[in-house]
Amino acid sequence: MTTVDSKIDNLPWVEKYRPTTLDDVYGQTDIVETVRKFVHEGKLPHLLFYGPPGTGKTSTIIALAREIYGPNYKNMVLELNASDDRGIDVVRNQIKQFASTMQIFSKGFKLIILDEADAMTSVAQNSLRRIIEKYTKNTRFCILANYAHKLNPALLSRCTRFRFHPISEAAIKERINQVIIKENLHIEKKAENALLELSKGDMRRALNVLQACKAALSTDDEEIDQDMIYECIGAPHPQDIELSLDTILKEDWVKSYKTIEHVKREKGLALVDLMSGFVEVLSKYELSNAARVAILGGLADIEYGISRGGNDKIQTSAIIGVIKSAMEKQK
Numbered sequence: 001m002t003t004v005d006s007k008i009d010n011l012p013w014v015e016k017y018r019p020t021t022l023d024d025v026y027g028q029t030d031i032v033e034t035v036r037k038f039v040h041e042g043k044l045p046h047l048l049f050y051g052p053p054g055t056g057k058t059s060t061i062i063a064l065a066r067e068i069y070g071p072n073y074k075n076m077v078l079e080l081n082a083s084d085d086r087g088i089d090v091v092r093n094q095i096k097q098f099a100s101t102m103q104i105f106s107k108g109f110k111l112i113i114l115d116e117a118d119a120m121t122s123v124a125q126n127s128l129r130r131i132i133e134k135y136t137k138n139t140r141f142c143i144l145a146n147y148a149h150k151l152n153p154a155l156l157s158r159c160t161r162f163r164f165h166p167i168s169e170a171a172i173k174e175r176i177n178q179v180i181i182k183e184n185l186h187i188e189k190k191a192e193n194a195l196l197e198l199s200k201g202d203m204r205r206a207l208n209v210l211q212a213c214k215a216a217l218s219t220d221d222e223e224i225d226q227d228m229i230y231e232c233i234g235a236p237h238p239q240d241i242e243l244s245l246d247t248i249l250k251e252d253w254v255k256s257y258k259t260i261e262h263v264k265r266e267k268g269l270a271l272v273d274l275m276s277g278f279v280e281v282l283s284k285y286e287l288s289n290a291a292r293v294a295i296l297g298g299l300a301d302i303e304y305g306i307s308r309g310g311n312d313k314i315q316t317s318a319i320i321g322v323i324k325s326a327m328e329k330q331k
Helices: 004-009 029-040 057-076 088-100 122-134 169-182 189-199 203-216 226-233 238-250 253-267 271-282 289-307 312-330
Strands: 047-050 077-081 110-115 139-145 160-163
Touching: 029 057, 029 160, 047 057, 057 077, 057 110, 057 139, 077 088, 088 110, 088 122, 169 189, 169 203, 189 203, 189 226, 203 226, 238 253, 238 271, 238 312, 253 271, 253 312, 271 289, 271 312, 289 312
Parallel strands: 047 139, 047 160, 077 110, 110 139
Antiparallel strands: none
């Protein structure tokens, strides 16, 4: 028979270490304090949480619901993922039915959480705004979205908006260090710094990469190194970026092309990944405005060409040409 502990151990770390209280939510202090104040004053409005993935939108509202309802949480909350349940039938049936019924033995309001609501059809969004108005007396809505501009303006006007910004490296580091201790991991300082930098404010990504690294270890005592982090994320190593860019800047076209092709083949990298690395490294260079504009404009066109299925060899040549010609302007 499977025990509760073993079920928890088998969970992905994103779920295993999901915050259960608002105090456990990292990196969004202002939002947590404001929402908690609404609850304590008994004046919780309809909420809209929007921002990049992995910044704590779902975790915050679930932790808030647990704080409001306690053990009665599941009876008082309807949680729907709008990317799956996105049509008007869901709004008319599930949401309307839940919102229209009142709990006999419970005071206050119910909570409906609509995750990824920016994937809902426009017809469903139009229908939803009427339900929000009609059942405000006994129901509160929390709408979660990555992009607020994809939501109906009439829906936006009925909610108090909170933008979740990418989580700071300090907040991710604090959470990651707790996980490292609990999972008894050994990680190099350079590897930890690489993980924080590559997660780009996404807590979910940081935890998933750390779990993937643990799975790749041959023994429990083995240390997670920097190369392992880059391999798990699939990002180009800084040394490969520096080598490729240095060759473009100093060598002729043929050698530059061969070097990039060799790095791509040996390290299994995509051309888009190398381009992103070039942009990051060149952003630290002291370039003239003309050179910087030429590089960014040229690489943007190449990236668009790749996304449209452009030939990889031609795009590689174009990258070399853009950077070399921009550097001519620098001189």
